[in-house]
């Protein structure tokens with residue numbers, strides 16, 4: 489099943505597959521090596537002749553392939569590639585006839601510096617890899633919303649309408665217990681908006697066991713204090729009881745905050761208060777569930793979800809959109825209508841509002857087919873093992889040192905700490921890790937006991953063939969000594985044809 493990546497007709501896959509070919513055609517022109525004319529020496533007659541044959545920039549820009557590249561990437565990038573190719577020809581590194589092809593190969597594969605990669609880490613939500621991959625439906629929605637849209641206009645009446653109303657309606661439909669919903673830039677923004685609008689100059693009561701650092705040095709307590717709210721810490725690291733909260737509530741209390749420890753676990757002699765135990769204290773209970781599960785997930789029984797928390801009496805739930813919900817980066821606020829009205833009307837809400845692309849992707853995520861994250865969570869271990877066996881057999885057949893092994897995947901910093909998901913992986917020699925990462929389609933695996941593991945739970949099944957191609961391409965770099973092999977497979981890195989582009 490081909491992915492319907494949208495856009496200029498060139499898919500992300502095509503782009504990635506094109507990358508890195510620039511280095512491949514740099515072989516010297518026949519009978520000449522680069523730099524064999526000493527600087528300052530008069531060029532030899534044949535060199536001078538070759539130089540005269542180097543195509544001029546305006547001629548090159550009329551080449552239909554380069555003209556198309558100008559439409560796709562902009563004139564600046566294409567001219568720069570053309571200049572570099574001409575430079576190489578002048579230096580004798582390539583023949584004049586190779587200039588157009590070389591310029592094409594020097595072009596970046598993507599219009600931005602962000603390169604598509606295959607996540608074979610086995611960490612389903614990898615923050616460094618952009619967390620949740622969007623579903624095809626969400627990618628399509630982003631593409632469709634990228635021009636002018638009716639994001640804030642009612643086309644029937646012609647008057648201004650609530651921004652993102654269809655996405656908000658979809659969110660409420662998925663969370664029946666929510667009286668209202670609001671969307672901001674990310675989970676941290678959701679918490680900041682709640683603290684600013686409801687607790688500035690007042691107190692937030694929070695357990696000492698829930699003072700979470702979310703990563704990269706950012707700590708939720710610091711974030712909350714930055715809004716002008718005061719934190720009233722209760723309980724201890726391992727134990728906080730409902731009575732601890734009750735004793736701390738006073739006239740200055742704005743709300744009780746429960747934060748899901750989404751990236752660590754405290755085990756042993758522990759106690760924490762459930763939401764239902766805190767709803768009788770006379771102040772709103774705000775729950776930061778983190779991962780964005782909207783309803784309970786059978787594979788993740790310990791993971792809180794928005795609907796259950798609201799049913800248990802939470803006044804407000806905050807969550808991220810790009811963790812277990814499997815959508816775009818955004819922050820969800822769900823709960824009591826009066827609170828949400830106050831949040832949405834607060835001046836800060838304007839600074840945290842999401843763009844139409846996020847709203848489009850979120851709605852398609854909420855209403856569309858299962859997300860890649862949901863599919864990865866649901867994948868059966870036998871299916872994963874069968875994929876690994878099939879890939880390993882195919883790769884071993886052409887000489888790769890590869891085996892299929894059992895593996896343990898994780899959800900990632902975005903949720904379900906301590907939970908491992910049985911998985912299967914390709915096990916390769918360690919040098920593959922760097923070779924795969926730096927290939928034309930980067931693949932990120934993980935190192936374990938001196939082997940490079942490519943865990944298939946975080947790879948959608950439709951990417952298996954691309955994964956196999958990337959491994960084949962990485963072989964030459966991972967085994968520099970193997971270049972003498974008679975079957976020529978090592979040339980794969982230098983041969984665009986093995987990438988299915990013949």
Ligand SMILES: *Cc1c(COP(=O)(O)O)cnc(C)c1O
Nearest residue numbers: 674675676702748750777778808
């Ligand atoms: C991830 C997380 C956050 C931060 O959400 P972002 O979307 O990364 O800003 C806040 N609280 C909890 C419990 C989290 O897990």
